[in-house]
Amino acid sequence: MIRLEGAEKYYTTGAEPIHVLRGISLHIASGEFVSIMGPSGSGKSTLMNILGCLDTLDKGTYELDRRRVDTVNNSEQAKIRNRKFGFVFQQFNLIPRLSALRNVELPMIYGRLPLAERQQRARQALHRVGLGDRCSHTPARLSGGQQQRVAIARALVNDPDVIIADEPTGSLDSHAGEEIMNIFSELHAQGKLIIMVTHEHDIAAYAQRIIRLRDGVIAEDLRK
Numbered sequence: 358m359i360r361l362e363g364a365e366k367y368y369t370t371g372a373e374p375i376h377v378l379r380g381i382s383l384h385i386a387s388g389e390f391v392s393i394m395g396p397s398g399s400g401k402s403t404l405m406n407i408l409g410c411l412d413t414l415d416k417g418t419y420e421l422d423r424r425r426v427d428t429v430n431n432s433e434q435a436k437i438r439n440r441k442f443g444f445v446f447q448q449f450n451l452i453p454r455l456s457a458l459r460n461v462e463l464p465m466i467y468g469r470l471p472l473a474e475r476q477q478r479a480r481q482a483l484h485r486v487g488l489g490d491r492c493s494h495t496p497a498r499l500s501g502g503q504q505q506r507v508a509i510a511r512a513l514v515n516d517p518d519v520i521i522a523d524e525p526t527g528s529l530d531s532h533a534g535e536e537i538m539n540i541f542s543e544l545h546a547q548g549k550l551i552i553m554v555t556h557e558h559d560i561a562a563y564a565q566r567i568i569r570l571r572d573g574v575i576a577e578d579l580r581k
Contacts, residue, residue: 444523445523
């Protein structure tokens with residue numbers, strides 16, 4: 358599914374460029390559950406952004422589902438993101454004035470699906486994460502764990518091949534975090550490829566493969 362070869366990324370914040378990724382080569386198969394770990398500044402967020410087509414490489418190649426995606430233009434990259442990926446972030450990124458249903462609909466609005474189909478699929482996604490009775494609730498009327506479940510439903514609504522989660526339990530207490538990870542485990546059992554960035558060892562343990570970064574390189578790649 359994913360093949361990175363010689364991936365390098367630089368950022369320029371002053372006189373000298375910062376070398377964030379240093380020639381990473383990484384293969385991830387369909388249906389895997391991968392955790393990416395590493396200290397602050399190790400390159401894990403940059404790697405996540407590259408994998409999710411939120412950022413581009415300076416050197417190297419990226420193949421997604423046997424297609425080169427490092428050479429496409431911004432418009433085509435946006436289409437790939439919307440079709441292939443679902444994103445879950447630490448801070449939920451829900452729109453406060455919109456109901457749970459409307460928040461889940463958003464990726465389909467960009468895809469120009471008819472209203473009736475959007476609403477049906479959004480309700481199905483919310484039911485899938487156990488929030489079928491919360492469709493009309495705004496984020497302020499939901500707990501943190503429920504808000505993250507809405508975010509997961511939004512990530513699932515276009516039936517993406519890959520779920521990318523950035524510290525998905527970082528804003529939650531341990532009980533809510535466990536509920537969220539149980540959902541990810543169920544999605545993995547159903548065949549979804551999940552790539553998760555986390556600094557929590559107990560959360561990373563849910564994955565079948567743990568990749569540790571240090572100073573922009575892969576220091577360890579462990580499979581269970």
